[in-house]
Amino acid sequence: MHALYEKPKAFIDTATHFCPGCGHGIVLRLIAEIIDAWGIRGKTIGLAPVGCAVLAYNYLDIDMCEAAHGRPPAVATGIKRVHPDHIVFAYQGDGDLAAIGTAEIIHAANRGENITFIFVNNAVYGMTNGQMAPTTLLGQKTATTPAGRDMANCGHPIRVCELLAVLEGTSYLERVSLSSPENIRKTKKAIEKGFKTQIEKKGFSLIEILSPCPIYWRMDPNEAMRHIDEEMSRTFPLGVVKNWEQTN
Amino acid sequence: MHALYEKPKAFIDTATHFCPGCGHGIVLRLIAEIIDAWGIRGKTIGLAPVGCAVLAYNYLDIDMCEAAHGRPPAVATGIKRVHPDHIVFAYQGDGDLAAIGTAEIIHAANRGENITFIFVNNAVYGMTNGQMAPTTLLGQKTATTPAGRDMANCGHPIRVCELLAVLEGTSYLERVSLSSPENIRKTKKAIEKGFKTQIEKKGFSLIEILSPCPIYWRMDPNEAMRHIDEEMSRTFPLGVVKNWEQTN
Amino acid sequence: MAVIRIKENYCKGCLLCVPVCHNKSLVLSDSINDYGLHPVKFREDAECDGCKKCAIMCPDVAIEIYN
Amino acid sequence: MAVIRIKENYCKGCLLCVPVCHNKSLVLSDSINDYGLHPVKFREDAECDGCKKCAIMCPDVAIEIYN
Amino acid sequence: MKQLLTGNEAAAEAAIVAGCRYYYGYPITPQNELINYMSSRMPQVGGAFIQAESEIAAISMVHGSAAAGGRTMTSSSSPGISLKQEGISYLAGSELPCVIVNIQRGGPGLGDISASQADYFQAVKGGGHGDYHIIVLAPSSVQEMADLVYDAFDLADKYRNPVMILGDAQIGQLMEPVEFHKKFKKHLPQKTWSLTGAEGRKRNIIKSFYPVKGQLEEFNAHLQRKYKTIEEHEVRYEAVNIHKADVILVAYGTSARVCREVVKKSRRLEFRVGLIRPITLWPFPKEIIRKISEKVQCILTVEMSAGQMVEDVRLTTEGRCSVHFYGRTGGGVPTSSEVIKKIVEIVPNNRAANTLLHLAEVR
Amino acid sequence: MKQLLTGNEAAAEAAIVAGCRYYYGYPITPQNELINYMSSRMPQVGGAFIQAESEIAAISMVHGSAAAGGRTMTSSSSPGISLKQEGISYLAGSELPCVIVNIQRGGPGLGDISASQADYFQAVKGGGHGDYHIIVLAPSSVQEMADLVYDAFDLADKYRNPVMILGDAQIGQLMEPVEFHKKFKKHLPQKTWSLTGAEGRKRNIIKSFYPVKGQLEEFNAHLQRKYKTIEEHEVRYEAVNIHKADVILVAYGTSARVCREVVKKSRRLEFRVGLIRPITLWPFPKEIIRKISEKVQCILTVEMSAGQMVEDVRLTTEGRCSVHFYGRTGGGVPTSSEVIKKIVEIVPNNRAANTLLHLAEVR
Amino acid sequence: MMEKIILAGFGGQGMMLLGKLLAQAAIAEGKQVTYFPSYGTEVRGGTAVYHLIVSNEEIFSPVIEEADTLIIMNQPSYLKFKEMLKPNGLLLLNSSMIKVDNPPDATIYKVQATEIASKLGNVLVSNIVMMGAYLAIKKLFSANLILDQLQTMLKGKKGDLFAINKKALENGMQLIEATYR
Amino acid sequence: MMEKIILAGFGGQGMMLLGKLLAQAAIAEGKQVTYFPSYGTEVRGGTAVYHLIVSNEEIFSPVIEEADTLIIMNQPSYLKFKEMLKPNGLLLLNSSMIKVDNPPDATIYKVQATEIASKLGNVLVSNIVMMGAYLAIKKLFSANLILDQLQTMLKGKKGDLFAINKKALENGMQLIEATYR
Numbered sequence A, B: 001m002h003a004l005y006e007k008p009k010a011f012i013d014t015a016t017h018f019c020p021g022c023g024h025g026i027v028l029r030l031i032a033e034i035i036d037a038w039g040i041r042g043k044t045i046g047l048a049p050v051g052c053a054v055l056a057y058n059y060l061d062i063d064m065c066e067a068a069h070g071r072p073p074a075v076a077t078g079i080k081r082v083h084p085d086h087i088v089f090a091y092q093g094d095g096d097l098a099a100i101g102t103a104e105i106i107h108a109a110n111r112g113e114n115i116t117f118i119f120v121n122n123a124v125y126g127m128t129n130g131q132m133a134p135t136t137l138l139g140q141k142t143a144t145t146p147a148g149r150d151m152a153n154c155g156h157p158i159r160v161c162e163l164l165a166v167l168e169g170t171s172y173l174e175r176v177s178l179s180s181p182e183n184i185r186k187t188k189k190a191i192e193k194g195f196k197t198q199i200e201k202k203g204f205s206l207i208e209i210l211s212p213c214p215i216y217w218r219m220d221p222n223e224a225m226r227h228i229d230e231e232m233s234r235t236f237p238l239g240v241v242k243n244w245e246q247t248n
Numbered sequence C, D: 001m002a003v004i005r006i007k008e009n010y011c012k013g014c015l016l017c018v019p020v021c022h023n024k025s026l027v028l029s030d031s032i033n034d035y036g037l038h039p040v041k042f043r044e045d046a047e048c049d050g051c052k053k054c055a056i057m058c059p060d061v062a063i064e065i066y067n
Numbered sequence E, F: 001m002k003q004l005l006t007g008n009e010a011a012a013e014a015a016i017v018a019g020c021r022y023y024y025g026y027p028i029t030p031q032n033e034l035i036n037y038m039s040s041r042m043p044q045v046g047g048a049f050i051q052a053e054s055e056i057a058a059i060s061m062v063h064g065s066a067a068a069g070g071r072t073m074t075s076s077s078s079p080g081i082s083l084k085q086e087g088i089s090y091l092a093g094s095e096l097p098c099v100i101v102n103i104q105r106g107g108p109g110l111g112d113i114s115a116s117q118a119d120y121f122q123a124v125k126g127g128g129h130g131d132y133h134i135i136v137l138a139p140s141s142v143q144e145m146a147d148l149v150y151d152a153f154d155l156a157d158k159y160r161n162p163v164m165i166l167g168d169a170q171i172g173q174l175m176e177p178v179e180f181h182k183k184f185k186k187h188l189p190q191k192t193w194s195l196t197g198a199e200g201r202k203r204n205i206i207k208s209f210y211p212v213k214g215q216l217e218e219f220n221a222h223l224q225r226k227y228k229t230i231e232e233h234e235v236r237y238e239a240v241n242i243h244k245a246d247v248i249l250v251a252y253g254t255s256a257r258v259c260r261e262v263v264k265k266s267r268r269l270e271f272r273v274g275l276i277r278p279i280t281l282w283p284f285p286k287e288i289i290r291k292i293s294e295k296v297q298c299i300l301t302v303e304m305s306a307g308q309m310v311e312d313v314r315l316t317t318e319g320r321c322s323v324h325f326y327g328r329t330g331g332g333v334p335t336s337s338e339v340i341k342k343i344v345e346i347v348p349n350n351r352a353a354n355t356l357l358h359l360a361e362v363r
Numbered sequence G, H: 001m002m003e004k005i006i007l008a009g010f011g012g013q014g015m016m017l018l019g020k021l022l023a024q025a026a027i028a029e030g031k032q033v034t035y036f037p038s039y040g041t042e043v044r045g046g047t048a049v050y051h052l053i054v055s056n057e058e059i060f061s062p063v064i065e066e067a068d069t070l071i072i073m074n075q076p077s078y079l080k081f082k083e084m085l086k087p088n089g090l091l092l093l094n095s096s097m098i099k100v101d102n103p104p105d106a107t108i109y110k111v112q113a114t115e116i117a118s119k120l121g122n123v124l125v126s127n128i129v130m131m132g133a134y135l136a137i138k139k140l141f142s143a144n145l146i147l148d149q150l151q152t153m154l155k156g157k158k159g160d161l162f163a164i165n166k167k168a169l170e171n172g173m174q175l176i177e178a179t180y181r
């Protein structure tokens, strides 16, 4: 019997702690698939965030480091200085990256750190039971926007790729989603491109992934996927925002 | 004898602690002139930063508050919630606003706080004896870039107005300079416009002022002014970056 | 014709794999796994051409495909 | 014809006021103020039309203009 | 009727009853019920709620609202409170009244989210820089949480000083019946120092910067005098069964409840166990412990830490009696049986102690 | 030949000699000479220098380089060190070796930039959350600054623990002749735990999160055992003239130098003044102070604070002798005359004390 | 009188609500009560366990060292918590999801709560079935008191929700009366 | 031998360098030395003051409570620090900028350092003029030793800088020889 699809070796054989239908599992699996396919387990170092993906090191069979909430870009910078030829990536949620860690991501981007950022935008703080994130949609109800996020009090959802694009230090920025097998394939390509950017020493890459949090969106998982297509990607348009290969 | 120009009443009658030819004195004086002219001493509250302008409250005769380094946007937000109809402004240096305080300014901007930010960009950390600031020019020698700032290690000078312009919460963003009487007049107009934006409850305004630090630029004051015109404003182009009155 | 293996105790019954299968080969099972959840199962006599869409969609690496 | 008053102990001799005066009316003085700095002074017999450019330029609020 | 609320929710509601209208927070378990509650309640009373971009932004917003004369609060849990240390030092140095809630969790680092009392040193000795003190109150029930939150705002205003409520995951998430009945406090000073716009008066400045030689030392002397006054007037504790006790337990918050259980169990015996429960951790109830140390053979301090408050107990007893420690770390909550066993270990071998042991083992 | 360097520069150069190749900092007075020096020196030795966007970013970069197995350092002064508290707790909780320099200034809040020792509690009791300890070394001369920085790196690696150099504005900016002659240390453990890419081995994980019930308590027990080992093996102090002393001074760093002056002055008299100068503030030299407390009538602790280390002295003496305190705050540095006057105040009235007083007044 | 109950199940089985209803009934009757959710970790999923103490006197520690009653909804919880029951205490099990092996020294009641709830049309009321059974056994509170609490809680929700809850409660009670009396 | 010197002036008058030269000379001669810049505040401008101790024995506190010598460059510093001199200590003043009123009990030397330096063509060497005067009075170090230090320090700078500094030193020395001997 020949395997058409098997658990990636770099994905540890265990059940995950994520809620049913959570996007984190998909993203971590994609990373594991690339690590397998490219044979880079021995030269890859990952950063786990504080957020629902905090236990990423329980699933990815590579050297990994925890970072305090919001600080993966700085911790990754410290690692990269020691191992400039390794592939260092930081995995971050939207609270982690776009709220408490705003200064760290902006300055890592501005320094043009040759690191890949995998930014899981699920429009909510999953880990702490569903409060507003900087990327929460207008009107979206969360534990801290019981009447729905409104622009006047809470501001507009932050478009991270577009914000970072202003900085000269960024090389590759793309927004993708997990809403369908097709989109998941594109997400994998985007992560590959991020790693490639780093391997070729082209500098800062960030892949923003629109990812479902069915629990705190109060939707069933398939509904959540539709919500990404129908609502979320209107605020956060999919596509390449910056690409060093295309700049003239 | 009739006075054509006198010390503004809102400027306290004292010598300042600034170095000869420092731009901070000019900016503080302009604020005092506006407070006098508009008669708003009783409803204005200012934020002094940690930086060379830390003693702003020794010069401006209004209610003022200190903020920890980088936190004026958050402290100002706390004040504004208590006094929504007062004019609250924060005075910040480039280290304060664009380095340690990055998260605070980005999120105050994103919330569209109805506050005016007076952002003195002198491309250096004056207070701590001349280290690199996020806005230090490429090639500029500072205490921590003894060979001149280079893009590869230290990134590109951050253009704060352009960065904030991406955020929906910002209403008025302009970059001005102190390099000549004419430019100083424009600076004053820009600050007035910032205050007007606030009084009319139009939201977040920030005036970025290119300001000389002759001491740590190692120039005489007039040379420093020329440097603003000839070098600095090439990296930081003067002009309105965003204006709520002009959006259609 | 491919064969699907579902790891019962990894599957959380999220059903993301169900609509993506053009053969409608996956359905919720009645059984309860160790975590008290209903996993999906491969429908009896269903078709599978090994397109992998279900596995690509699965957030819990619960599906493996063989032929 | 306007009159310039320079507050000796506020002036730091930065000379920013000097080049902006189209009448070249301001010059560095020999005297030393309380802080050990040379302030500027209004050149004897110089002209002043009260254009205020010097005062606008002064970072130390050291210049006042009267007529 | 009494409401069934978590400690977190009770703290939030009590703050609102106390007139707090400016709340700034950032989510963190196990205090999420507090920020969540505030997000729906503050708009109802016309107050300000901001989910800040970080704990640092939150404490800075508190700084602003306090400077402007408002009653203001923030809350977090251990890692988030560590981030606020610079801000707390600024608040103390600027003499700004405010309330900070720390619902402690296991540490160090990310640790876990279960109950802990390992931030005691940080709270009472000063986790920030410089010589300062904040008043630290430690509730041990949901009702007391509410009551102490009222008092926290009054104390903060009375002394122009930050006040911390030091709870833990258990007290934060425990539900108990609670009533809100703040008594109106008179004699709170007018905030003439606050920033309101200098209309018709000299300007007010809120700052902690004293660059002229000698000024900072003078200011510190003023602070130290203020702290002395607080130490003289604001000590609070609960003493249970301390007369003729054979052993005295010292414990606060969650671990005090366990100790109370031990006291209760021991009632049936000849062996007498007493409890001193500090309610103010700073100022620490030195006087009563000093007195007790002259009478008992030994004191047992029980904490959910590797031993922190026990140092303050020892500083007070100065060798007059033996001071022992029983602690659990990293989310472990002591049980009454564990405490009883420890008592048996430390008291001279006697019949009563053995009965006690028996009690512990039977459960 | 010896170089004339500031303490800040000596710390930087010593770090480089010790093999530190990853420095991350943020400007703050009075430690600017350190970051400035590093910015020009690091590129010369092929090391990494980053002026981070904040102190928090700097300590996080240190976290990364330490996890990756590098020798790494950051430096700051009081407010900046407060900001690092969460990071320090994570470093301790992740058992990462690194060196943190705190050149203390006056507080609380913005305070001023003159010398202070008011961050003692923060350093030794833990300004961050949770039960952890960092090793704290207190140099009192520029040469000792260099020597302790070498040792700091070795201790950090030996115990997988952060080490802090606790200086102050005076020791940071004072210039003295200094030589760099680090001795090569053998027996430092291999960093098999570090992140290097899991080529041909099991993956390594650096973390402080222990969510499974019981694990965090176990981990804390491990930490406490490690701390005990450090307390048993790494205590350092200098004792001057302590035999048959009438009074013992306890002081560290800058204030110890003043006390040394007092000891010297008292040599000419019959009245004997001794000094114990803790070099490790944590672990604190308890044993020698305990011994001394059995012999002398009184101990005088001298600090540039409102009284912090004096608590550790009292915890050690446990009432066996009287413990007094003399302190200056907010940038005030005690003078030898002040200390002598204080001695006169506390010792039983005798001729020697009066001679001493005379000495103080004549200056 | 003091009753110490441990309630356990996985998230979504409504243990939180079950305990809350009992606690509120206790308050209504002027009793002392503590109700403590003892989450394991910051990590999602897994077992949820609650400690509920109802008493006439002051309650000190809200953490139960030895329970009078265990109400258990699933197998993992059963294995994890069965030892916390006092000798001869009440062990109330959702037998739809629990295979009783190695039972402790206890008075055991088995209720097929999940099945009953499913039959009633909403698996989510399995907790209320258990409540009914518990009331029938211990008679701590009247069914009406609980129903009052439920009604206030469900105010504003769709009307039939109360009806099905009531049914669930009655079913639970009847099961005990029928099977065990 | 122990010499405690306080140097004071405003920023830009080169007091830092003056002290550093003396300190380095001391090291070269194998003496103990501490050199402490005692900045007032985080605020720019104002007075700069330095404490320099040179000794054959170990130096404990680098902070001078009572100076053997004061070298003072301007009026505010004079007023601020004159009381720190020990009775009959050496008070060396830049009389170009100081009006000596209420002098302490001291051996006073007045040197018109600013003027002399200006005449030499560079007001910035007024500090070296003072150095010359100090050497002539106290003879702690030889002029050559100081000149060596200066030369190393100025290495790489424009050549005439050393010449003018040398001139300044000599002028300072000569002034003392001429006026006070």
Ligand SMILES: Cc1ncc(C[n+]2csc(CCOP(=O)(O)OP(=O)(O)O)c2C)c(N)n1
Residues within 6 Å of the ligand: A050, A051, A052, A053, A069, A092, A093, A094, A095, A096, A097, A120, A122, A124, A125, A126, A127, A128, A133, E026, E027, E028, E029, E055, E079, E080, E083
């Ligand atoms: C300093 C600090 N603040 C707050 C927290 C609590 N916390 C844990 S995860 C998290 C945010 C989670 O949101 P996000 O980054 O979007 O990740 P998600 O869980 O949604 O994947 C927060 C606030 C913490 N652990 N540390």
Ligand SMILES: Cc1ncc(C[n+]2csc(CCOP(=O)(O)OP(=O)(O)O)c2C)c(N)n1
Residues within 6 Å of the ligand: B050, B051, B052, B053, B069, B092, B093, B094, B095, B096, B097, B120, B122, B124, B125, B126, B127, B128, B133, F026, F027, F028, F029, F055, F079, F080, F083
């Ligand atoms: C937390 C903290 N970090 C660092 C400092 C030291 N510090 C004071 S001002 C300043 C930056 C000054 O630069 P900038 O904001 O550009 O103001 P400028 O002096 O140039 O006007 C720094 C780093 C501090 N006071 N607090």
Ligand code: SF4
Residues within 6 Å of the ligand: A017, A018, A019, A020, A021, A022, A023, A024, A052, A122, A126, A127, A212, A213, A214, A215, A216, G044
């Ligand atoms: S809370 Fe949301 S993000 Fe977190 S595991 Fe559950 S579904 Fe995923």
Ligand code: SF4
Residues within 6 Å of the ligand: B017, B018, B019, B020, B021, B022, B023, B024, B052, B122, B126, B127, B212, B213, B214, B215, B216, H044
């Ligand atoms: S250092 Fe620069 S910014 Fe600061 S006062 Fe001097 S000239 Fe102005």
Ligand code: SF4
Residues within 6 Å of the ligand: C002, C004, C020, C021, C022, C023, C024, C025, C026, C047, C048, C049, C050, C051, C052, C053, C054, C055, C065
């Ligand atoms: S591989 Fe394709 S056809 Fe087979 S079950 Fe999965 S989705 Fe259906």
Ligand code: SF4
Residues within 6 Å of the ligand: A021, C006, C010, C011, C012, C013, C014, C015, C016, C017, C018, C039, C040, C057, C058, C059, C060, C061, C062, C063
């Ligand atoms: S997608 Fe995976 S976890 Fe979800 S139901 Fe299908 S097999 Fe189960």
Ligand code: SF4
Residues within 6 Å of the ligand: D002, D004, D020, D021, D022, D023, D024, D025, D026, D047, D048, D049, D050, D051, D052, D053, D054, D055, D065
């Ligand atoms: S006001 Fe105008 S003309 Fe008069 S001195 Fe000033 S610049 Fe010259």
Ligand code: SF4
Residues within 6 Å of the ligand: B021, D006, D010, D011, D012, D013, D014, D015, D016, D017, D018, D039, D040, D057, D058, D059, D060, D061, D062, D063
């Ligand atoms: S601009 Fe002002 S400070 Fe400068 S020289 Fe002219 S008067 Fe003096």
Ligand SMILES: [Mg+2]
Residues within 6 Å of the ligand: A093, A094, A095, A120, A121, A122, A123, A124, A125, A126, A133
């Ligand atoms: Mg998220």
Ligand SMILES: [Mg+2]
Residues within 6 Å of the ligand: B093, B094, B095, B120, B121, B122, B123, B124, B125, B126, B133
């Ligand atoms: Mg600046």
